[in-house]
Amino acid sequence: MNVVYLLLGANLGDRRRQLSHAIREIEQHIGVVVKCSSVYETEAWGVDDQPSYFNQVLMVETALKPRELLASTQGIENRLGRTRTKKWESRVIDIDILFYNEQIIEEESLTIPHPLLHRRKFTLLPLTELTKELMHPVLRKTVGQLLLELEDPLEVKRLDDVEGD
Numbered sequence: 001m002n003v004v005y006l007l008l009g010a011n012l013g014d015r016r017r018q019l020s021h022a023i024r025e026i027e028q029h030i031g032v033v034v035k036c037s038s039v040y041e042t043e044a045w046g047v048d049d050q051p052s053y054f055n056q057v058l059m060v061e062t063a064l065k066p067r068e069l070l071a072s073t074q075g076i077e078n079r080l081g082r083t084r085t086k087k088w089e090s091r092v093i094d095i096d097i098l099f100y101n102e103q104i105i106e107e108e109s110l111t112i113p114h115p116l117l118h119r120r121k122f123t124l125l126p127l128t129e130l131t132k133e134l135m136h137p138v139l140r141k142t143v144g145q146l147l148l149e150l151e152d153p154l155e156v157k158r159l160d161d162v163e164g165d
Contacts, residue, residue, distance in 0.1 A: 001031075001061045002101050003054070004069060007114070007123050008056045009094040012045065015054035018080065018093045023058065025076040026095075031062030031071065037126035039159040045120060050090050054159065057098070057126035059120050066100050073097065102137045113138060119131065121152040 006026065010018035019039060029034055037057040044050035064072060073095040080093045098114045105112040113136055117123045126148040127134070133146030139146065 001063060003034075004031075004060050004062055005058055005127060005134075006058045006073070007096040007097040007098055007117075009042075009053045009096070010092055010123075011051045011053040011093045012090050019054055020061060021080055022076060022093050022095060025079065026058065026060060028074060029072050030064060031060050033058050033060050033128050034148050035059040039131040040122060040126055040156050041159055042122035042156045043154045044090075045122060053122065055122045055126060055156075057123070057130055059130050066097075066103065066105055066110060066112060069097060069100065090096075093103065096123075097136065098100075098123065102135070103115050104137050118146045119150070119152060121147075121150055121154055121156045124150060125156050125158075 008019050008022050023033060039054050039056045042055050043052045044053060062069060077095055078095050096114050097112055098117050100112045101111055118139060119134065124143060127143050127145050132142060134143045136146060
């Protein structure tokens with residue numbers, strides 16, 4: 001079995017429901033969801049004038065190979081209504097592969113570990129909730145260390161600390 005970490009994000013529609021639907025789809029098509037982080041509300045990253053995101057990280061055990069995993073995550077996004085017209089646009093669901101075991105993959109359509117995870121608070125906060133000691137195989141630092149060194153100014157709040165939806 002392979003251990004993967006996936007980042008879920010949604011900023012359109014019922015964001016909580018989108019995350020729940022994605023988790024159900026992941027359990028049906030990818031593998032066993034071992035752990036889920038809390039849900040965090042995050043300002044949009046990379047683009048202004050968008051609704052805030054709900055983000056969550058999952059630890060999943062899967063038999064899928066990396067490219068099969070990518071195809072499955074994109075299939076789930078498509079089934080849940082994701083459209084792709086421009087980079088960093090608002091979306092009903094986004095599923096990013098953060099880590100796949102300790103593998104390093106650099107291909108045109110697939111880069112693992114996710115190339116921006118060490119620059120994003122909305123990724124590192126929920127990830128460190130699940131594991132602070134996970135080693136980034138390229139940067140050779142734990143995710144806990146990466147969070148401590150992070151200079152991302154965007155506001156990220158755990159959903160328990162956010163009123164309403």
